Amino acid sequence: MNKRDRRQLLIFFAMVGPGLLIYLFIVAYPVIYSVWLSFTDFNPNRGGGSSWSFVGFLQYKTMLEDPNFWHAFNNNMFVVFVSVFGQIPIGFILAYILYRRMVKAQHFFQAMIFLPQFLSTIVIGIMWKRAFSADGPVSRIIQLVTGDPTAQFDLMLYADTVMIPIGFALIWMYTGFFMIIFLANLQKMNTNMIEAAKIDGATEPQIFFRVIVPLLSGTILVSTVLAIAGSLRGFDLIFAMTTQGLQRNNAMVLPIFMYQTAFQDYSNQMRFAFGSAISNAIVFISILLIMLSNFIGKKLNAGEEG
Amino acid sequence: MKNFTKTLLVLLLVLIIVPSIMAGGKSESKGEEKIVVTAMGYGDNSNQEGLAWKRIVDSFEKENPNIDIQDELLYDEAYHQKVVARLASGDVPDLAYMGADARWGAPWMEADQQYNLKSLIDTDHYDLALIPEMGPNGEIYEIPLGTSNITTVLFMNKNLVESLGFSQPKTYEDLVAMVPAAKAAGIDVVSIDGADGWAWGSCLMSSFIARTSGDLMWVSKALAGENKFTDKAFVDALGLISTMVSDGVISKKSVLVDYGTNVSNFNNEKALFMVQGQWAAGGVENPAVADSMVLMAWPKMPGEKASAAGSVAAAWSVGYGLTKSGAEDPAVRDAGIKFINYFYSQAEVTQRLRDGAIVAPVLKNFVVPDDLPNGVKQKVVLAQTASSSEVIDAFLTGAPNDALNAGMQKIASGQATAAEVAAEVEALARK
Structure with missing residues (x-):
C-alpha cells in the first residue's frame, strides 16, 4: 500500500467512521442487546435490576404458547397482505394513471393522494377512530342508507372484522407514498419504449403489463421490502385508532403485543425479557418475509429475462 | 501559518463544544x-x-x-x-x-x-x-x-329525567321504566364510555360486585384466595351487564363510545344518566346540566345484598x-x-x-367555600353518605384485569357470557 492509498484509506475511515459509530451504538448495539435480554429474566424495575438470570429459550417458548402472540401474528400478516397487495398495486395504478395523463388536474390528484403523508400518524388514527365511532360519520352514512337510525358501524368490535377498517385506513394513509415512488420511476423511464410499443400496435393494458411492469420490477421489489418492514413495525396508527380494551386486543399486532407486555403487564415479572423476545420475533419474521420477496423477485426477473 | 490557524480553530471549537456537552444542566444549576x-x-x-x-x-x-x-x-x-x-x-x-x-x-x-x-x-x-x-x-x-376517589358515580340529569315524568330512581326497575320514554325522545338512559375497557371495571363492576356479594372488600379477598372469580356473586355481577343491555338501560352501541364522547353526550343532554368517576364532574360544562345534576350511587340492583346497599367504589x-x-x-x-x-x-x-x-x-x-359549584357539593354529599367498596383495578392488575375489562365489553356486545368471562379471569388470576 503506497502513501496515496493509505491516505485514501484514512479519508475513507474518516468519512465512514462517524456514521458507522452512530449506527453501531444506536442500531446494532440495541439489537444485539435485545437478543441477549430475550434469553434472560431481565426486569430492571425488579429489585433495582441487579438480579438477572439466564433462562435459555423460556421467553420464546412462552411466546409461542401464548394465543395472543398468534392472534397478533395473524393480524400482522393481514397488515403485510394489505400493504403488499393493496397499497403497492393501488399506488402503482394511480401513478400510471397520472403518468399517462388519463385524468385532468394530475397535480391536484397527486397532491390529494400524497396528502396523508404530511399528516401525523396520530392525527390520522384519531380521525379514523372518530369516523368509526358510535354515531360517527360512517355510522351516519349507514343510518342514511338503511333508514335505520340505530344502525352502527361495529366492525371495530369483533376480532374477525376489526382489521378491515384498519386495513382501509392503512391503504388510505400509505398508498400516496408508493404512488410517488412509482411516479418518480415512471418519469425517468425512456418514453421511446412506450412509443415503440404503440407503433407496434400494443394496447394500453399490453403497454402496462408487458412494458411498464417489467421495467419497474426492481422498484416493485424495493417497495415490497419497505411495505413488509413498515407493516411489521407498525404500531402508531393501530394504537391511535383503537381504544384500550376489547378494540385494541382485537386489533393487536406484534408491536402492540410487545408494548403491552413490557410496559403494562405488571403481573409478568419477566416482562421486559418477554418483550425483547417478541421484538426479536418481529425482526426475524421481517427478515424471512424480505428474503421471500427477494427470492420471488429474482424468480420473476429470471422469467422475464428468459 | 495556515496549519497553525487551522489547529487553533479546531482547538477552540473543541474547547467550546466539549464542556457544553459534558456539563448539561448541572453546571448551570x-x-x-x-x-x-x-x-x-x-x-x-x-x-x-x-x-x-x-x-x-x-x-x-x-x-x-x-x-x-x-x-x-x-x-x-x-x-x-x-x-x-x-x-x-x-x-x-x-x-x-x-x-x-x-x-x-x-x-x-x-x-x-x-x-x-x-x-x-x-x-x-x-x-x-x-x-x-x-x-x-x-x-x-x-x-x-x-x-377518596369515587369511581362508580351515576350522574343524573335531574331536569331531563323530570321532563320525561320520572324522578330519581331508587331501584333498577325504575331505570328500566325510563327506557321507552328515553327511546321515544331519541336519547340513552345510561351512557357509558364503553369503548374504554377500564370504564367497565373501575366505574361499573367495582360497585356491582360489592352489591351482589354484600362484601365491600370482595376483590382483595378474591386475590387472597378467599373468593373465586367464578363464584356466583361475581358471575351475577357480570350478568348485570347483559341484563342492562337487553333491557335497553345501556345501549349496545356504548361499546363504541369513548370517554370524551360519553361526557359530551351527557353535556348535550343525549342521556339521562352517565357512568363515570367523580373526576368527570369537572367536565360537565353545560350550565343547564351542571347546575341541576345529581351525583348518586347506583340504585338497588337485582340480586343486591342489603349489606352493600347504596355503596360506591372508591380508591385512594x-x-x-x-x-x-x-x-x-x-x-x-x-x-x-x-x-x-x-x-x-x-x-x-x-x-x-x-x-x-x-x-x-x-x-x-380547610374552610369549604360557600359558593362551590353544584357538582362539587354533590360529590361531598355522596362521599359523606355512601359506604365505599374496593375498586377492582386498585388490586387486580395485568392480564387478568385486561381480560376482565375486555370480557365486559364482550358481554355488552353479545360476544361472551358472564360465566365465560369469569372463568377466563379466574384462570389468569391464579396463573
Missing part, C-alpha cells in the same frame, strides 16, 4: 447555586390539571429562585408508559405524580422507589386522619389530591410524592417537599375543588 428537582406532572396543556401544574411550577419558581423544577407533563397512557421507561432506564424523577395501589403504584413499588413521607408531612397543614396508610407499616408514599386518591432516589439528597428532598406543600396550598386546593378534580381536600382546618 451549580453556577447559580440552584437546587434542581426533576418532576413528573400529570395533565396536558388542554386540561385543567395540566394548566394548573404549569401555573404552579412557574409561580413556585418565581417565589423560590434557588429551586429549579425541571418538569415533564404527561397524561393518560403517555404518563404510564413514560413512568415504566424512566424507571427501567434509571432516569428516576425526584418528585412525581403517583399512586399507591395496583394501577398507579405498581411501577414505583416494583422499582422500590416509594419513599415514606410520614416524617416530612407538616401535620399543621395536612389532616393525617384523611390520608390513608399505604404501606404495611403505615407508610405514606404520596399526598392524595383528595380524600393519587397525588404527588417523592421517590427514594430523589430523597437521597437532603437538599432535593427538602426542595421537593416545599414544592409539594406549595402544590397543596389552601388556594390551590380550593381551586382544585372548584374545578371538580377532587372530592374533598386532605388539609387541616
Whole structure:
C-alpha cells in the first residue's frame, strides 16, 4: 500500500467512521442487546435490576404458547397482505394513471393522494377512530342508507372484522407514498419504449403489463421490502385508532403485543425479557418475509429475462 | 501559518463544544447555586390539571429562585408508559405524580422507589386522619389530591329525567321504566364510555360486585384466595351487564363510545344518566346540566345484598410524592417537599375543588367555600353518605384485569357470557 492509498484509506475511515459509530451504538448495539435480554429474566424495575438470570429459550417458548402472540401474528400478516397487495398495486395504478395523463388536474390528484403523508400518524388514527365511532360519520352514512337510525358501524368490535377498517385506513394513509415512488420511476423511464410499443400496435393494458411492469420490477421489489418492514413495525396508527380494551386486543399486532407486555403487564415479572423476545420475533419474521420477496423477485426477473 | 490557524480553530471549537456537552444542566444549576428537582406532572396543556401544574411550577419558581423544577407533563397512557421507561432506564424523577395501589403504584413499588413521607408531612397543614396508610407499616408514599376517589358515580340529569315524568330512581326497575320514554325522545338512559375497557371495571363492576356479594372488600379477598372469580356473586355481577343491555338501560352501541364522547353526550343532554368517576364532574360544562345534576350511587340492583346497599367504589386518591432516589439528597428532598406543600396550598386546593378534580381536600382546618359549584357539593354529599367498596383495578392488575375489562365489553356486545368471562379471569388470576 503506497502513501496515496493509505491516505485514501484514512479519508475513507474518516468519512465512514462517524456514521458507522452512530449506527453501531444506536442500531446494532440495541439489537444485539435485545437478543441477549430475550434469553434472560431481565426486569430492571425488579429489585433495582441487579438480579438477572439466564433462562435459555423460556421467553420464546412462552411466546409461542401464548394465543395472543398468534392472534397478533395473524393480524400482522393481514397488515403485510394489505400493504403488499393493496397499497403497492393501488399506488402503482394511480401513478400510471397520472403518468399517462388519463385524468385532468394530475397535480391536484397527486397532491390529494400524497396528502396523508404530511399528516401525523396520530392525527390520522384519531380521525379514523372518530369516523368509526358510535354515531360517527360512517355510522351516519349507514343510518342514511338503511333508514335505520340505530344502525352502527361495529366492525371495530369483533376480532374477525376489526382489521378491515384498519386495513382501509392503512391503504388510505400509505398508498400516496408508493404512488410517488412509482411516479418518480415512471418519469425517468425512456418514453421511446412506450412509443415503440404503440407503433407496434400494443394496447394500453399490453403497454402496462408487458412494458411498464417489467421495467419497474426492481422498484416493485424495493417497495415490497419497505411495505413488509413498515407493516411489521407498525404500531402508531393501530394504537391511535383503537381504544384500550376489547378494540385494541382485537386489533393487536406484534408491536402492540410487545408494548403491552413490557410496559403494562405488571403481573409478568419477566416482562421486559418477554418483550425483547417478541421484538426479536418481529425482526426475524421481517427478515424471512424480505428474503421471500427477494427470492420471488429474482424468480420473476429470471422469467422475464428468459 | 495556515496549519497553525487551522489547529487553533479546531482547538477552540473543541474547547467550546466539549464542556457544553459534558456539563448539561448541572453546571448551570451549580453556577447559580440552584437546587434542581426533576418532576413528573400529570395533565396536558388542554386540561385543567395540566394548566394548573404549569401555573404552579412557574409561580413556585418565581417565589423560590434557588429551586429549579425541571418538569415533564404527561397524561393518560403517555404518563404510564413514560413512568415504566424512566424507571427501567434509571432516569428516576425526584418528585412525581403517583399512586399507591395496583394501577398507579405498581411501577414505583416494583422499582422500590416509594419513599415514606410520614416524617416530612407538616401535620399543621395536612389532616393525617384523611390520608390513608399505604404501606404495611403505615407508610405514606404520596399526598392524595383528595380524600377518596369515587369511581362508580351515576350522574343524573335531574331536569331531563323530570321532563320525561320520572324522578330519581331508587331501584333498577325504575331505570328500566325510563327506557321507552328515553327511546321515544331519541336519547340513552345510561351512557357509558364503553369503548374504554377500564370504564367497565373501575366505574361499573367495582360497585356491582360489592352489591351482589354484600362484601365491600370482595376483590382483595378474591386475590387472597378467599373468593373465586367464578363464584356466583361475581358471575351475577357480570350478568348485570347483559341484563342492562337487553333491557335497553345501556345501549349496545356504548361499546363504541369513548370517554370524551360519553361526557359530551351527557353535556348535550343525549342521556339521562352517565357512568363515570367523580373526576368527570369537572367536565360537565353545560350550565343547564351542571347546575341541576345529581351525583348518586347506583340504585338497588337485582340480586343486591342489603349489606352493600347504596355503596360506591372508591380508591385512594393519587397525588404527588417523592421517590427514594430523589430523597437521597437532603437538599432535593427538602426542595421537593416545599414544592409539594406549595402544590397543596389552601388556594390551590380550593381551586382544585372548584374545578371538580377532587372530592374533598386532605388539609387541616380547610374552610369549604360557600359558593362551590353544584357538582362539587354533590360529590361531598355522596362521599359523606355512601359506604365505599374496593375498586377492582386498585388490586387486580395485568392480564387478568385486561381480560376482565375486555370480557365486559364482550358481554355488552353479545360476544361472551358472564360465566365465560369469569372463568377466563379466574384462570389468569391464579396463573
